[in-house]
Amino acid sequence: xxxxxxxxxVLDVRSLAxxxxxxxxxxxxxxxxxxxxERVALLGPNGAGKTTLVLHLNGILEAGHGSVQVSGMxxxxxTVAEVRRRVGLVFQDPDDQLFMPSVxxxxxxxxANMGVxxxxxxxxxxHALEQVGMAEFANRPPHHLSYGQRRRVAVAxxxxxxxxxxxxxxxxxxxxxxxxxxxxxILLALEITVxxxxxxxxxxxxxxxxxxxxxxxxxxxxxxxxxxxxxxxxMTAHRLELPYGFDPSFVPRVTS
Amino acid sequence: MGxxxxxxxxxxxxxxxxxxxxxxxxxxxVLFVLAxxxxxxxxxxxxxxxxxxxxxxxxxxxxxxxxxxxxxLVEVPFVVFALxxxxxxxxxxxxxxxxxVSQQGLEAAGSLLAKATLGVVAALLLAATTEPxxxxxxxxxxxxRQLVQIMAMMVRYLDVTSDQLRRMRIARxxxxxxxxxxxxxxxxAQGAGAFFVRSYERGERVHLAMxxxxxxxxxxxxxxxxxxxxxxxxxxxxxxxxxxxxxSAWLIS
Numbered sequence: 001x002x003x004x005x006x007x008x009x010v011l012d013v014r015s016l017a018x019x020x021x022x023x024x025x026x027x028x029x030x031x032x033x034x035x036x037x038e039r040v041a042l043l044g045p046n047g048a049g050k051t052t053l054v055l056h057l058n059g060i061l062e063a064g065h066g067s068v069q070v071s072g073m074x075x076x077x078x079t080v081a082e083v084r085r086r087v088g089l090v091f092q093d094p095d096d097q098l099f100m101p102s103v104x105x106x107x108x109x110x111x112a113n114m115g116v117x118x119x120x121x122x123x124x125x126x127h128a129l130e131q132v133g134m135a136e137f138a139n140r141p142p143h144h145l146s147y148g149q150r151r152r153v154a155v156a157x158x159x160x161x162x163x164x165x166x167x168x169x170x171x172x173x174x175x176x177x178x179x180x181x182x183x184x185x186i187l188l189a190l191e192i193t194v195x196x197x198x199x200x201x202x203x204x205x206x207x208x209x210x211x212x213x214x215x216x217x218x219x220x221x222x223x224x225x226x227x228x229x230x231x232x233x234x235m236t237a238h239r240l241e242l243p244y245g246f247d248p249s250f251v252p253r254v255t256s
Numbered sequence: 257m258g259x260x261x262x263x264x265x266x267x268x269x270x271x272x273x274x275x276x277x278x279x280x281x282x283x284x285x286v287l288f289v290l291a292x293x294x295x296x297x298x299x300x301x302x303x304x305x306x307x308x309x310x311x312x313x314x315x316x317x318x319x320x321x322x323x324x325x326x327x328x329l330v331e332v333p334f335v336v337f338a339l340x341x342x343x344x345x346x347x348x349x350x351x352x353x354x355x356x357v358s359q360q361g362l363e364a365a366g367s368l369l370a371k372a373t374l375g376v377v378a379a380l381l382l383a384a385t386t387e388p389x390x391x392x393x394x395x396x397x398x399x400x401r402q403l404v405q406i407m408a409m410m411v412r413y414l415d416v417t418s419d420q421l422r423r424m425r426i427a428r429x430x431x432x433x434x435x436x437x438x439x440x441x442x443x444x445a446q447g448a449g450a451f452f453v454r455s456y457e458r459g460e461r462v463h464l465a466m467x468x469x470x471x472x473x474x475x476x477x478x479x480x481x482x483x484x485x486x487x488x489x490x491x492x493x494x495x496x497x498x499x500x501x502x503x504s505a506w507l508i509s
Contacts, residue, residue, distance in 0.1 A: 058468055081470060089468040095416050096461040101389035101408050110469035112476030141389060143415040161469065 008072040009033040010165045010193045011057065011087075016066035017217075018052060026052040028217040029066065034165065039187075039194040041204035041225060044214035045239035050197045053214065054167055057195075058087040071164055085114055088163030092170040094150035098142040103134065103153050106142065110161040128160035129153075132186050148179025152186065165193040172200040201229055201242055205251055213238055226251075265327065265383040272490070273317035273385045277481040278394025280491035285382050287495030291502045292374045297367035299505035306374050309497045314377070319384045327380050334372040341365040390481075405475050417455055424451060 011034040019025040026049040034040050044050050055061040056068050059080040068075040070086045091097045100106035107125045116124060129135040132152040142150055151171070158166060171187070172180045180203070187194060187207055198204050204211055204225055211228045213221040215238040221228050228234065229248040235241065242248070273281070288310075295302045314321060342352070345361025352362065382391070388411045396404050424447055435444055463471075 055464075060464055060467060081472075084468055084470050089465075091461065091465045091468075093461065095413075096458060097465045099409060099412050099462050099466065101392060101411050105389070109466075109471075109476060113470035113472065141387075142412065157469065 007036065008069070009035050010038075010071055011195065012069040012072075013053075013056070014067050014069075016053070016056060016063055016068060018056065018061060018064045020052075026217055027056075027064075030214070030217070030219055032212060032219060032222075034193060034195055036164075036193055037191075038210060039208040040196070041208035041211040042195060042197045042214060043199075043201070043204060043211055043228070043240060048214045048238075049217040050214055051169065054089065054169060054195075054197060057167055058084045058089055081114075085161050086164045088158030088161055088166045090154050090158050090166065090168045090171065092173060094142075094147070094154040097154040097157060098150060101141055102138070103129070103140055103142060103145070104138040106153065107138075107157050107160045110157055114161065124160045124162075128156040131159055131190065132156045133182075146179075148175050148182065151175065151179070151183060155183075155186070159190070159192075163192070165195060166190070168194065168196045168198075170198055170200075171196060172198065172203045201240065202246055202251075205229060205248055213240070215239075226253075265380070266387060267319045267323055267384040269318050269385065271316060271318045271385070273313065273381070276385075276487055276491055277483040278386050278390040279398070280483050280487045281382050281386060282391065282394050282398070284491040284494050285378055287492070288378050288498050289375045291495055291498035292371050295367075295371070295498075295502040296505050296509045298363055299509055300366070300370070302501045302505040303367075303370040303374065305501045306498050309494055309501075310374060310377055310381070313494055314381055317381060317385050319381065324377060324380045324384065327384075328373075328376055331372055331376045334368065338365040338369045338372075341368070401475070408475070413458075416458075417451075420454065421451060 011032065013030055013032040016027055016030040017025075018027040030049075030053060032053075042050055042053070052061065056063060056075070057070075059068075059075045059077075062077075063075070070083050073079050073083065073086070075083050098106050100109055104125050107128050108121055111121055111124050125138070126135060129138055132155050134149060134152050134156060137145060137149065137153070142153065145153065155166075155168075155171075166187075168187075171183060175183065180200075184203065184207055187196075194208070196204065196208060208225055210223065211221070211225040212219055213228060213234070220238060221231070221234055226248050229242065288306075292303075292306055295306070314324065342357035342361040342365050345358035345364065347358050347360040349356050350359040350362065351357075386394070392404060392408045392411060395407070428443070428447065433440070433443060435441070
């Protein structure tokens with residue numbers, strides 16, 4: 001899938017600033033546009049404001065200043081239901097996301113809230129579970145699945161809402177290398193716009209052609225992932241470190 | 257450190273009782289317990305009939321009686337209470353194995369034991385033949401929605417939170433802590449406090465994740481099996497026979 005420069009960006013964040021009620025300023029004028037079909041990694045050290053930014057994307061937090069638009073629709077009180085359908089948020093801990101007594105019930109939760117019923121709902125659940133390779137686990141309780149399987153089901157719960165953009169918070173955290181790779185295969189196979197918050201820089205390089213670095217509440221770099229990761233000065237200045245022995249220039253180019 | 261596997265109560269199987277829709281079994285259980293409780297207390301033959309009916313149901317379900325037997329430990333407090341009753345109750349005295357005990361206490365103890373045992377076995381049979389999820393789905397429409405939502409959450413997070421408690425305990429013990437006497441209680445209390453805060457924070461994160469998927473305060477209904485009239489007829493045979501027994505016991509006494 002390629003980017004479509006003509007239509008409005010799927011995600012358009014303009015000079016977004018936000019301070020928590022206790023006065024702590026988390027974002028200082030963030031600008032970010034993500035076009036349809038792009039896969040973008042959002043990088044940054046702990047406490048940079050990544051989670052705060054993500055919670056703005058579907059209207060959980062309200063912009064203190066500036067605006068967030070999703071496919072041309074401004075995020076606000078009256079648009080929040082439609083925005084939450086368009087922006088699929090996958091939380092870091094799958095145990096936070098999966099709360100229903102069975103996998104199928106949980107995947108049905110989002111679309112059912114949007115009013116989808118009956119055979120269409122069943123079809124959506126089945127399709128979403130197939131997309132993440134978990135169809136045979138539909139009737140199992142989530143706590144009987146492995147951590148990697150739960151992470152995949154968490155992705156399915158959001159896919160079932162047919163979002164325009166998938167926002168993943170630390171998708172590779174706590175996964176063993178095989179589960180991490182399986183999730184990468186699944187994400188690469190999806191025909192969907194992705195914004196991925198991660199500390200896993202090799203994962204960002206593997207999955208996302210473009211990277212954005214958020215540091216101290218502001219965007220400090222935005223460009224080709226390989227270029228960003230190879231910029232030693234930028235990396236050191238913002239507490240980003242590649243794993244021992246990892247050199248981005250040795251990794252083959254992403255072909256999509 | 258993964259979560260524990262398997263329910264401690266559910267016994268996997270495919271019998272008629274296993275396949276029956278949960279709502280039929282729940283209604284049958286409640287009615288059966290009511291009928292047993294309503295049985296006059298000295299008509300011991302009535303309890304025998306109820307036990308026979310329940311025995312047939314257990315037999316049909318193919319759950320080994322020993323499996324249910326082991327799980328009957330929950331009845332122990334009632335048994336202790338029943339054993340004490342003949343000695344503490346007042347009223348006419350009578351001889352039992354050379355000991356003078358209260359006649360009324362003895363009768364009360366006998367019927368308490370019989371009723372408690374029948375109720376516990378019936379409830380265990382429901383738990384052994386029904387997945388927790390189906391029990392909750394079966395309760396929908398019979399209890400207030402909020403209550404069913406809370407129970408559904410509880411079933412889901414019981415394993416998560418008990419696993420968290422277990423990890424916290426292992427971490428404590430790995431650093432040489434063993435609660436031996438009351439001087440160690442403050443540590444346990446702090447652990448409980450930390451656990452409460454963590455669970456509260458998880459609750460908040462779960463709520464955020466629900467909001468992100470369009471939650472507006474109403475859980476969409478869980479999928480339930482449709483109960484056919486035949487299912488109801490089969491399920492209600494158990495409480496029906498118990499009710500008939502109770503009624504005839506009243507007529508006779």
